[in-house]
Amino acid sequence: AAKVARAHGGFFTSSTDPVMQAQVQIVGVRDPEAGRVRLLEAREELMRLADAQDPKLVEFGGGVRDLSVRVVPSRAGTYVVAHLRVDVRDAMGANAVNTMAEAVADRAGEIAGGRTLLRILTNKADLRLARARAVFDAEALGGQAVADDIVHAAALAEADPYRAATHNKGIMNGISAVVLATGNDTRAVESGAHSHAVSPDGRYTSLSRFEKDADGNIVGTLELPMPVGLVGGATRLHPVAQAAVALLGTTTAADLAETVVAVGLAQNFGAVRALATEGIQRGHMSLHARNVALTAGATAEEAPAVVARLVADKQVRADHAERILAELRAGG
Template identity: 85%
Template sequence: MASSAATQQPHRSGRISMPRTSRISGFRDLSVEARRAAVAETADIAPESLAVLDPDQGLRVDLADRLVENVVGVMGLPVGIATNFVVNGRELLVPMATEEASVVAAASNAARIARVHGGFFTSTTAPVMQAQVQIVDVTDPEAARLRLLEHRDELVALADSQDPLLRELGGGVRDLTVRVVPSRAGTYVVAHLHVDVRDAMGANAVNTMAEAVADRAGEIAGGRTLLRILTNKADLRLARARAVFAADALGGAAVVDDIVHGAALAEADPYRAATHNKGIMNGISAVVLATGNDTRAVEAGAHSHAISPSGHYTSLSRFEKNADGDLVGTLELPMAVGLVGGATKAHPVAKAALSVLGVASAAELAEVVTAVGLAQNLAAVRALATEGIQRGHMSLHARNVATTAGATPEELPAVVARLVADKAVRVDHAERVLSELRANA
């Protein structure tokens, strides 16, 4: 990531741009047009590049028809901007695509709290994806495993020959490992290709390599090859984020202690861990989706990573109290995202989202996504440890309910206020409130 925003930074075009801040006062109170203008100015991009965020200028049906099959239309999702983020010293505005109320606001608020101690600090491993080749009907699986390892250089060269461009860019096959996997239907020999995919998510590259080596691997092992495909358990492609959240900003020492207690339950109890991790993914999936990446792949990798070595499903994040009494949050998980291939280049909104972020590599994008996941998680656990999740969520959800009930923009404030005051955020109640308001008017 870039150096501190306190100094001048080179713009992506090569010119020097003045430092900017993601702390935009009153951003939520601006009109949509004014927000776009503020985002364009802060991200140092042309305002017209955000025009694709209009439904009639974004993903057209003819383009959608080229992205997937049997197209009959498109479905829009709100794209919000999370403010206040500082990641490795760089000020960032983060696009998030989500239908769930409070997600963008919660991430922005947590990022504001993290700013007190410098924001989020992140790192990644190399962008290594794995492809599996399953070999069945092997009479001597342990010996077959060693035979495959003896032919490692041959198989690696065969796989590497499938993608010379990847090798030119500094990527390519890094290793071959082999596992013997017992199952209810037999014992399988499973070869893993470890491939540095650079700035791609990498599915197409590793799948092509697996197909290429499958027959030869089967010959060496003395069996029949069956499945040859990547694994989304991308545990060699990890992203990490940490942040310190000041106790005073969170609500005091007692709140810090209660957040630690709430997080500890998620570590120990899979029932709590499932919802705890869902809160992390609220942030992660929203950024992954906004940037045109594969939400299902990232989610599968995350939840598989939440299985401890003992087989216990646990929380992905950890929260601790440091020596100063502040809260320290950490998050580490697989993050298979890319900047090339797929919808990242074909979807106009994804291209706009990436221009707002201004990241230069898949590693940078993975780090930002992980920081947002940690921010989202902190916001949720803090809410649970204080007023409960519903209070903060209720007013935002009430807007959706009031709109569904037919409230006009002018009627929304009064209807929302009543729904929250009555603690009855339901469409039937909103309809009754609307009828009363209109009768009195």
């Protein structure tokens, strides 16, 4: 996918500021709408209190950017929920925003007129977005008929949640690999991505889009929350994560986020192209055949011959692999 995209300049990326949010839940407010307004009146006070918890972050240009308040009805009552919006710079930011939420919780509850309960970040990091775009040459893909089928496959993922779930899983195959390799939180990224896949009308849909441009080439785009960092946590401590970051040559969280999304788009395009042409099973079965061959006892030297026979015979099973291996070793 990356080779095909390279003909038209490769992957173009952008991102927003690294803003994470923490929620402070306040229960038992008798006048929740008025409580919301009281908290907004105290916005500057609460922001100062939060910033005081992390002067180093403020020194590096980060810190609280805003405070918003929502009234959230539920089956158990109506809650006043304050959101601290914090620029966490090159950190993932969970510890920073959680500490700030803890610090302002009691004062926020006092102002709103209720009891504070939850105070924790949200993984719906919809203020911290990363984007990738690439043009995939139609002729390199096999012509306009293939390009049209890729658009049809992508359109089904946009319209149908059953297809969207698998389509988005393909995106996350690439994204989760880079997030894990660099010592970041795969579960946080995955939950944020899937929540972002819910459209404003409540429908689960595709995270990516594939369209044809004026020249008939495929233009792929992907935008999703990307809360990854280079400061703190396993990224700075784990030797494998350090090696992966060094291999990428990335020096900022924004660059890492954009790289991750570019990988997700490339992975997604490769899968959709395979589905629209030879089908995904051909590649899957080749990988599965190697696992079956090794499980049957094939050595690294014997595995390629066993895999070739399993695929050619269209019988990717352990018993068949054992028979092929026996024949090979007998000189057959």
